[in-house]
Amino acid sequence: MTLELLEGSTAIARSAIAAGCRFFAGYPMSPFTGLLENMSQQMPAAGGVCLNAESEIEGVNMTLGAAAAGARAATGSCGQGIALMQEAIAEAALNETPFVVFNMARNQQDYFQSTRGGGWGDYRTITLAPKDVPEAVEHTQLLFHLADRYRAPVIFYGDPLLAQTRVGVSIEALDFGPLPPKDWVLDGTGGGTGRSRQIWTWAMGKATDPGPGPDGHWRAIADKFDAIDKVESRFEQAHVDDAETLVVAFGSAAKFVEYVVDELRADGHRIGWFRPVTLWPFPGEALAAATAGVRRVLVFELNAGQMLDDVRIHAADRSAVRFIGGVSIAESGLAYGELMDAPVIRDRILAAITGGARP
Amino acid sequence: MERELVVTGIGGQGIQLLAKTLASAATREGRHAMLSADYGGEMRGGPSKASVVIGDGPLRALPVLASAWSAIVAHHRFSEPALARLRPGGPAIVNLPLVDPASLPAMTVYGLDATAVAKDAGAPQAIGFVLLGAYNAVTRLVDPASLAEAMEELLPPYRKQHAQANARALAAGAAALDGPPAPLSVPAGAADLEEAPR
Numbered sequence: 215m216t217l218e219l220l221e222g223s224t225a226i227a228r229s230a231i232a233a234g235c236r237f238f239a240g241y242p243m244s245p246f247t248g249l250l251e252n253m254s255q256q257m258p259a260a261g262g263v264c265l266n267a268e269s270e271i272e273g274v275n276m277t278l279g280a281a282a283a284g285a286r287a288a289t290g291s292c293g294q295g296i297a298l299m300q301e302a303i304a305e306a307a308l309n310e311t312p313f314v315v316f317n318m319a320r321n322q323q324d325y326f327q328s329t330r331g332g333g334w335g336d337y338r339t340i341t342l343a344p345k346d347v348p349e350a351v352e353h354t355q356l357l358f359h360l361a362d363r364y365r366a367p368v369i370f371y372g373d374p375l376l377a378q379t380r381v382g383v384s385i386e387a388l389d390f391g392p393l394p395p396k397d398w399v400l401d402g403t404g405g406g407t408g409r410s411r412q413i414w415t416w417a418m419g420k421a422t423d424p425g426p427g428p429d430g431h432w433r434a435i436a437d438k439f440d441a442i443d444k445v446e447s448r449f450e451q452a453h454v455d456d457a458e459t460l461v462v463a464f465g466s467a468a469k470f471v472e473y474v475v476d477e478l479r480a481d482g483h484r485i486g487w488f489r490p491v492t493l494w495p496f497p498g499e500a501l502a503a504a505t506a507g508v509r510r511v512l513v514f515e516l517n518a519g520q521m522l523d524d525v526r527i528h529a530a531d532r533s534a535v536r537f538i539g540g541v542s543i544a545e546s547g548l549a550y551g552e553l554m555d556a557p558v559i560r561d562r563i564l565a566a567i568t569g570g571a572r573p
Numbered sequence: 574m575e576r577e578l579v580v581t582g583i584g585g586q587g588i589q590l591l592a593k594t595l596a597s598a599a600t601r602e603g604r605h606a607m608l609s610a611d612y613g614g615e616m617r618g619g620p621s622k623a624s625v626v627i628g629d630g631p632l633r634a635l636p637v638l639a640s641a642w643s644a645i646v647a648h649h650r651f652s653e654p655a656l657a658r659l660r661p662g663g664p665a666i667v668n669l670p671l672v673d674p675a676s677l678p679a680m681t682v683y684g685l686d687a688t689a690v691a692k693d694a695g696a697p698q699a700i701g702f703v704l705l706g707a708y709n710a711v712t713r714l715v716d717p718a719s720l721a722e723a724m725e726e727l728l729p730p731y732r733k734q735h736a737q738a739n740a741r742a743l744a745a746g747a748a749a750l751d752g753p754p755a756p757l758s759v760p761a762g763a764a765d766l767e768e769a770p771r
Contacts, residue, residue, distance in 0.1 A: 217603065217606075219606055375609075379609050379636040380609075380610075381608075382600045382607075554637060555637050
């Protein structure tokens with residue numbers, strides 16, 4: 215394994231191309247811009263296409279088109295731009311077109327956007343939130359696999375630290391196992407034969423070959439997301455067995471929490487941590503088990519309390535749940551504020567343990 | 574063991590390039606490295622800070638360092654937040670006369686006038702490489718040859734003409750503190766501060 219010192223955006227772009235991504239479209243927006251630049255630099259040599267779209271709406275719909283034609287395709291932005299993409303993401307979820315959406319978010323305020331969605335209909339988006347650049351490389355490839363496996367748009371939840379930190383990483387194609395054949399793609403081979411295919415949110419079919427229609431189709435889609443919910447949740451945890459205090463965090467914040475919890479453990483505190491690796495499906499059963507014996511469940515996230523809802527739904531005792539995160543934005547508006555810092559997190563955890571006022 | 578370096582100075586001093594060069598040199602040696610950059614509006618004279626972590630295995634350090642073992646202080650302006658995170662006893666390379674060694678009472682301070690050394694080496698624009706050469710002479714974190722190779726690799730094609738001057742700057746910085754380098758100041762009780770391997 216040879217390590218290369220790569221900026222997160224470069225590593226993610228290289229990993230996507232290693233996974234077979236051959237179409238990328240997006241509109242620049244910091245800190246997503248680095249990924250778009252890297253894709254535009256690297257995609258031609260891979261025989262793919264990268265387009266600087268006129269807007270996020272155009273970018274996501276071109277991606278939907280490329281995916282419908284069978285390409286491994288992706289788009290991205292930060293949360294503000296992904297807000298504009300919600301209609302296309304909902305359509306793709308309901309008409310079963312797989313692609314990856316890279317949310318190189320400015321902070322953690324897009325948890326609801328990722329896990330609840332902003333489009334219409336009964337759909338969900340599988341969302342992976344890596345904690346550092348090496349894991350982002352792996353998640354990038356896993357997301358293309360999951361998108362194809364379930365024929366659904368999926369979300370990568372990144373942030374400025376993942377986009378801009380340079381780390382020694384190794385980029386290799388990863389094998390996640392076999393996938394169903396893409397026998398549904400609109401590749402033109404059935405044209406004029408009476409067997410042309412459709413990708414249609416309403417699934418009404420053709421006069422000669424009626425589809426299930428919206429009732430049957432949307433029930434089937436809802437059942438599919440139920441099935442995904444049961445098998446695709448992922449999590450990490452440590453020091454749970456004897457913990458009095460459990461800290462729950464996702465993405466980069468979880469890496470900071472892990473660091474602080476290790477320190478507090480060394481100081482003799484009975485404390486552990488739990489990290490949802492998939493934000494949806496949320497690892498609810500695992501969290502219920504992890505919180506069963508603890509006195510307090512602390513939720514740390516850099517927003518006003520979004521994942522907090524999911525923790526309250528699943529914690530063994532919701533009255534034990536305390537929020538120790540908060541909104542924290544850099545002066546530029548483009549990155550985290552001072553809350554994403556180990557000493558600050560340590561103070562907040564200790565204040566919650568000792569019952570003192572929050573600093 | 575992980576070793577952390579914070580580099581602090583002002584835009585135009587080569588802060589970002591020296592940090593990137595060190596991280597790249599360590600990576601060339603097959604070690605794990607992390608580089609975080611922190612700068613304002615990409616302007617000359619504005620705040621410029623970077624951090625580098627080097628280790629033999631996957632790194633535990635955070636992209637916002639909780640604390641750091643060592644420092645390169647190229648300019649006193651904007652340096653306070655970075656210096657507040659230094660663990661006592663570690664090495665600090667300071668650029669005299671822009672930095673007062675007394676501003677780092679808890680550190681083992683090594684000083685050199687990077688501007689003068691760079692001029693004498695015929696590389697007046699390369700004070701960042703002078704400081705990096707000096708830092709590596711003290712810490713021996715990487716092979717000096719790896720530094721020179723990484724520096725050359727990072728030069729874009731239109732700047733290749735600077736490779737020799739940069740190499741002279743790296744060597745001159747190392748020579749300025751060579752043999753063995755004597756600290757300007759050592760914190761009281763420094764022997765007790767010698768870090769156990771982490």
